[in-house]
Amino acid sequence: xxxxxxxVWYPTDxxxxxGLRALMRTVEGLGYSxxxxxxxxxxxxxxxxxxxxxxxxxxxxxxxxxxxxxxxPFTAHRATASMNVLHGGRFILGLGVSHIPMVEGVxxxxxxxxxxxxxxYLQSINKQGEGQPxxxxxxxxxxxxxxxxxxxxxVPYNVTPKHTAQAAKILGPSKILAxxxxxxxxxxxxxxxxLGRKELARYMVLPNxxxxxxxxxxxxxxxxxxxxxxxIDAMCLWGxxxxxxxxxxxxxxxxxxxxxxxxxxxxxxxxxxDRMLKALADT
Numbered sequence: 001x002x003x004x005x006x007x008v009w010y011p012t013d014x015x016x017x018x019g020l021r022a023l024m025r026t027v028e029g030l031g032y033s034x035x036x037x038x039x040x041x042x043x044x045x046x047x048x049x050x051x052x053x054x055x056x057x058x059x060x061x062x063x064x065x066x067x068x069x070x071x072x073p074f075t076a077h078r079a080t081a082s083m084n085v086l087h088g089g090r091f092i093l094g095l096g097v098s099h100i101p102m103v104e105g106v107x108x109x110x111x112x113x114x115x116x117x118x119x120x121y122l123q124s125i126n127k128q129g130e131g132q133p134x135x136x137x138x139x140x141x142x143x144x145x146x147x148x149x150x151x152x153x154x155v156p157y158n159v160t161p162k163h164t165a166q167a168a169k170i171l172g173p174s175k176i177l178a179x180x181x182x183x184x185x186x187x188x189x190x191x192x193x194x195l196g197r198k199e200l201a202r203y204m205v206l207p208n209x210x211x212x213x214x215x216x217x218x219x220x221x222x223x224x225x226x227x228x229x230x231x232i233d234a235m236c237l238w239g240x241x242x243x244x245x246x247x248x249x250x251x252x253x254x255x256x257x258x259x260x261x262x263x264x265x266x267x268x269x270x271x272x273x274d275r276m277l278k279a280l281a282d283t
Contacts, residue, residue, distance in 0.1 A: 001060065001089055001090075001092060001133050002033075002060075003033060003034055003060055003092070003176060003178065003257070003258050004032075004033025004034065004060075004258070005033065005252075005258060005259070006032055006033060006248075006258070006259055006261065006280075006281070006283055007032055007033055007034030007035060007036055007060070007062070007178070007258060007259070007260045007261070008027045008032050008034070008035050008036065008260065008261055008262070008263075008277060009035075009036040009037070009064060009180045009260040009261065009262040010023065010035070010036075010037065010262065010263070010273075011037075011038060011040070012037040012038070012040070012042070012043060012048060012052075013038075013040040013041070013042030013043060014267075017051070019270070020051065020052065020055060021055045022270075023035075023270075024052060024055040024056040024059065025055075025056075026274050026277060027056075027059060027277065028056050028057065028058060028059050030277055030278055030281040031281055032059070032261075032277070032281065033059070033060060033258075034059060034060040034061070034062055034092075034178075034258070034260070035052060035056070035059050035060070035061055035062070036061075036062045036063070036064035036094070036155070036178075036180070036260045037049075037052065037061075037062075037063065037064065038063075038064060038065065039063065039065060039066050039067045039070060044070075045063050045066040045067070045070065046066070046071070046076075046079040046083075049061050049063060049079075049083060049091055050083055050086075050087075053083060053086075053087040053090055053091060054087070056090075058090070059090065060090050060091070060092055061090060061091050061092070062091070062092040062093075062094050062135075062155070062178070063092075063093055063094045063095075064094040064096075064137065064155050064157065064178075064180065064260065065094045065095055065096030065137040065155065065157075066093060066094060066095055066096070067096060067097075068095055068096065068097060068117065068118065068121045069097075072124075073121050073122075073124035073125045073128065074124070074128060076093060076095070076125060077125045077128040077129070077132060078128075079093075080093045080132050080133070080134070081129075081132060084132075084133070091133070092133040092134075092135060092152075093132065093133060093134045093135070094134075094135050094136070094137060094155045095118070095121065095122075095134060095135070095136050095137065095151075096136070096137035097114040097117055097118055097137075097208075114143065114208075115142050115143060115146060118136060118143065118146060119146055119150070122134070122136070122146070122150040122151055123150065126150060133152055134151045134152060135147065135151055135152050135153045135154055135155050135176055135178065136151050136153075136154055136155070137154070137155050137156065137157060138154040138155075138156060138167070139156055139157075139159070139163075139208065139209075139211075139212040140211075140212065140215070141166070141170055144166075144167050144170040144171060145170055147171065147175070148170065148171045148172060148175050152175060152176050153171055153175035153176030153177055153178070153257075154167060154171060154175070154176070154177055154178070155176075155178045155179075155180070155260075156177075156179055156180070157180045158180070158200075158203055158209050158212070158213075158235060159179060159180075159212070159216070160216055160234050160235075161250040161251050161253070161254040162216055162217070162254070163212070163216055164177065164179050164251045164254035164255055164256050165254040165255055167179075167255070168254060168255025168256070169255070175257075176257055176258065177255060177256050177257045177258070178256070178257065178258040178259070178260055179251050179256045179258070179259050179260065180259075180260040180262055181237060181247070181248060181251060181259055181260065181261060181262065182196065182199060182200075182235060182236040182237065182262045182264050183236065183237045183238070183244050183247070183248070183261055183262065183263060183264065183276065183280065184196065184236060184237075184238045184244075184263070184264040184265065184276070185238070185239070185240065185241055185244060185275070185276045185279055185280075186238050186239075187238075187239055187240055189229075189238075192236070192238035192239075193229060193232045193233070193236075193238070195236070195238075195264050195265065195266070196227075196232040196233075196235060196236030196238065196264060197226045197227055197232055199236065199264045200227060200232070200235055200236065201226065204223060204226075204227065210223060213231070218230075218231055218234075236264055241279040241280065244280060245280060245283045248261065248280065248283045249283065259283075261276075261277070261280055261283075263276040263277060
């Protein structure tokens with residue numbers, strides 16, 4: 001499977017079927033190589049992947065992420081293999097340990113130690129037959145090392161180029177490093193940061209992300225009261241298109257093999273989303 005330079009990440013639970021089909025046409029028509037989607041309380045991950053594959057012709061579709069507590073390794077492996085047979089080898093399974101509220105609160109499972117749980121899951125998948133396109137939502141150095149050991153690479157989320165450089169060093173040159181980056185083409189600092197804060201609010205209460213941000217050098221003060229300007233500016237690139245492109249290129253310079261652009265916009269403003277995607281497609 002060839003994963004090109006630039007992809008799109010988008011919260012698919014905000015769209016209905018026609019909206020998802022329209023987004024696939026836009027992303028594919030603009031020349032992006034891949035589309036990444038989360039596992040939310042809305043659509044089930046494997047069902048959605050099959051829908052998105054059917055709504056596109058050439059796009060690689062990647063889960064970012066599929067929760068390891070949502071289906072057993074055998075089912076995940078078979079779903080991945082089936083979709084790749086039926087859709088020309090265009091699906092990549094991005095796996096993650098998710099977060100305690102989504103595992104224990106929503107699903108009623110016990111949330112195990114992340115590293116051990118992911119190792120066991122990947123080992124079980126690999127026993128079904130190696131070679132399936134699998135990557136891991138890795139943040140910390142131990143999870144990144146595990147990603148390099150037992151999968152094709154990593155799909156870090158909510159990270160900076162500093163983290164990308166560290167991840168690239170841990171993974172090595174032969175692995176996928178597909179990095180998500182939020183962006184908004186907005187030159188008004190107050191509006192841009194307000195959009196960023198609203199988008200990041202759901203993540204700032206989750207320990208997995210908070211711990212990683214502290215490792216990256218942000219402080220508790222940076223993460224308080226909706227996030228400092230310094231923190232928001234790093235997490236959600238803003239400015240004119242050229243400024244945002246420079247921020248995206250910083251991930252490539254740091255060692256990313258693929259960058260997933262997440263457009264951040266006012267709720268329901270898909271026209272703004274599509275304008276951003278068009279403006280950044282030649283990054």
